[in-house]
Amino acid sequence: MAASICACGLKGGLGTSLSCIGGDDYAMLVKSSTGASSSSVRVASSKPIRLQPMMKNVNEGKGLFAPAVVVTRNIIGKKRFNQFRGKAIALHSQVITEFCKSIGADAKQRQGLIRLAKKNGERLGFLA
Template identity: 90%
Template sequence: MGSSSVGLVSSMQGTWSTSISGDEYYHGLMQSVPRYVNIGKPICSPPSMKNVNEGKGVFAPVVVVTRNIIGKKRFNQLRGKAIALHSQVITEFCKAIGADAKQRQGLIRLAKKNGERLGFLA
């Protein structure tokens, strides 16, 4: 880019002109832009794969010992089967008392929350 004079015509009166070359304009613009922006602390923490229920609840020690004895893979299979069975029991209970799907889902959420509190999900 070479040095050139640019004339801009205003709709009002007169003209605006500059004799800054393209390179000079670019470097001047880049000097006015900060190189680093301090964004501060993140608002929420990044997702963690750590179990937040580890060591909490009455049954947590039994759950942790059992998982260590039978292995994580087998333990998760058994836990999945137990959760599915418990959900079926809740569904059958809801059918027996005439509860709708929204109430059933609320009971399943309550069961999960109680399981966390008691340490079954440690």
């Protein structure tokens, strides 16, 4: 086998793509992948590995108030900051609930207003 240097810097081996394989290495790969050899590698069949979904703000670091939120979180600590944020969100939800009671809005409209407040908070950077 001839040692060849590919564009990705690997010498004579399999790189990250087929463009890194050259000369005799490529011929050997094609020969082994077409079934010309009698030995084959079997992979144990198991459940496919599934990544855990991450709840992440798509607007993280963006928004008018995001820098102030990040600085405050770094100063007072993440745990205390999350407690403070939770209390602020609960108070804001209570204000929305009282407003809905005063204008006679039903629970569905109230829930819609709370969702709208969350989306606006994300856009403005309060949830960064």
